Amino acid sequence: MMKNNNGLRAILAAVVSIGILLLMLWLAPMLVSNGEKQTQLQSSQADIQKADILEEETTESAQQTTEAETETETTQNIQANENVNIKMVGDVLLHDPVSASGLMEDGSYNYDHMFVNVKDDIAQADIAIANQEVILGGREIGISGYPAFNGAFEVGDALVNAGFDVVCHGTNHALDRGKTGILNCINYWRNSHPEISVLGIYDSEEMQHQICVKEVKGIRIAILNYTYGTNGIDLPSDMPYAVNLMDRDKIASDLAQAESMADFTVVCPHWGIEYTHQQNSEQESLAKFMAEHGADLILGTHPHVIQPVEWVETDNGNRALVYYSLGNFINYTSDYGAGTAQRALGAMASVNITRDESGVHISDYEAIPLVSHMIDKTTTYKLSDYSDELANENAMKQKDGEFSYEYCVNTSREVLGEAYK
Numbered sequence: 001m002m003k004n005n006n007g008l009r010a011i012l013a014a015v016v017s018i019g020i021l022l023l024m025l026w027l028a029p030m031l032v033s034n035g036e037k038q039t040q041l042q043s044s045q046a047d048i049q050k051a052d053i054l055e056e057e058t059t060e061s062a063q064q065t066t067e068a069e070t071e072t073e074t075t076q077n078i079q080a081n082e083n084v085n086i087k088m089v090g091d092v093l094l095h096d097p098v099s100a101s102g103l104m105e106d107g108s109y110n111y112d113h114m115f116v117n118v119k120d121d122i123a124q125a126d127i128a129i130a131n132q133e134v135i136l137g138g139r140e141i142g143i144s145g146y147p148a149f150n151g152a153f154e155v156g157d158a159l160v161n162a163g164f165d166v167v168c169h170g171t172n173h174a175l176d177r178g179k180t181g182i183l184n185c186i187n188y189w190r191n192s193h194p195e196i197s198v199l200g201i202y203d204s205e206e207m208q209h210q211i212c213v214k215e216v217k218g219i220r221i222a223i224l225n226y227t228y229g230t231n232g233i234d235l236p237s238d239m240p241y242a243v244n245l246m247d248r249d250k251i252a253s254d255l256a257q258a259e260s261m262a263d264f265t266v267v268c269p270h271w272g273i274e275y276t277h278q279q280n281s282e283q284e285s286l287a288k289f290m291a292e293h294g295a296d297l298i299l300g301t302h303p304h305v306i307q308p309v310e311w312v313e314t315d316n317g318n319r320a321l322v323y324y325s326l327g328n329f330i331n332y333t334s335d336y337g338a339g340t341a342q343r344a345l346g347a348m349a350s351v352n353i354t355r356d357e358s359g360v361h362i363s364d365y366e367a368i369p370l371v372s373h374m375i376d377k378t379t380t381y382k383l384s385d386y387s388d389e390l391a392n393e394n395a396m397k398q399k400d401g402e403f404s405y406e407y408c409v410n411t412s413r414e415v416l417g418e419a420y421k
Contacts, residue, residue: 090326170200
């Protein structure tokens with residue numbers, strides 16, 4: 001019995017061992033498969049983490065690239081827009097033949113011919129300024145020449161067609177036709193060309209105190225206009241603000257306001273002695289006064305002939321570029337004799353201003369000589385486009401035998417110096 005039990009136990013043990021072995025063989029593939037799956041899962045999770053990291057790095061890199069490109073574009077825009085060109089012409093002087101030249105065959109008036117030869121230059125300016133020497137009171141009060149001028153509204157239309165943005169009316173002829181002339185002129189500009197900035201004459205005290213500021217390419221430019229007087233004609237008693245007179249207290253006050261509003265200030269003074277190529281001591285004193293109070297560029301008119309261009313420096317460290325006189329843009333004087341030829345020669349100021357790390361300043365400038373070509377349809381040429389042949393056609397040749405193309409070149413070099421390029 002004992003032997004039988006022992007044999008049975010041995011058989012049972014063998015069966016159990018075989019069963020366990022078979023179970024292990026059956027489970028082994030499953031264990032391996034689960035292990036591979038676990039390994040694959042861990043591997044997948046690692047891959048996902050790597051992908052997330054890569055995506056974050058790619059996104060960050062893309063953001064940095066975009067920011068860099070934006071910064072570059074901004075810098076390029078600043079560089080592309082940093083230069084602003086200002087041009088100004090001198091006296092648009094409407095002697096009788098000039099006014100008559102605007103009459104067309106159909107009875108209408110048109111003065112575009114006066115500017116046709118300089119229109120492209122005016123169009124290239126960011127700000128173009130004209131000194132409208134005489135009041136534009138319209139034909140309804142009668143067109144008239146020297147000594148009490150009045151021009152047609154169509155002269156204003158021609159100024160606009162030529163591309164001017166600012167018109168200075170603060171001259172000694174502003175009151176030639178009294179209060180009516182002033183009001184007619186202001187209303188014409190306001191109703192017909194409200195986009196034009198008109199300086200020097202006003203129909204309210206509020207308007208007189210407003211500072212003209214033009215913003216171009218992010219640079220704010222203030223422009224002021226004054227005259228030494230009005231040919232002895234008193235301001236209207238009920239309009240003491242009608243014309244901006246050359247009062248130092250007012251100039252200082254206006255410049256202080258302009259300095260608070262703008263990056264760069266231009267002053268257009270009507271000053272000096274007629275028919276003299278040299279500035280006088282009063283012009284020099286006023287130029288220094290204006291520079292001391294913040295003027296950066298001074299563009300003078302009134303003498304009817306060109307005068308020098310120079311830098312003025314003040315004791316407080318300010319400096320300004322001064323064109324003492326731009327002369328006549330257009331005229332047809334009735335005078336004859338020696339010295340008359342100089343009135344046919346004017347200049348166009350061309351000044352580039354730049355914004356950089358040091359602020360806004362003048363980076364380049366020149367004075368472009370102009371010639372009043374006195375014919376039936378009086379017009380103006382750049383001296384660079386003029387010739388001996390044209391000079392011989394000019395009525396100035398009969399008024400003053402000294403007039404010639406060579407005379408214009410030599411006078412420009414002598415008076416304008418380095419500004420004539």
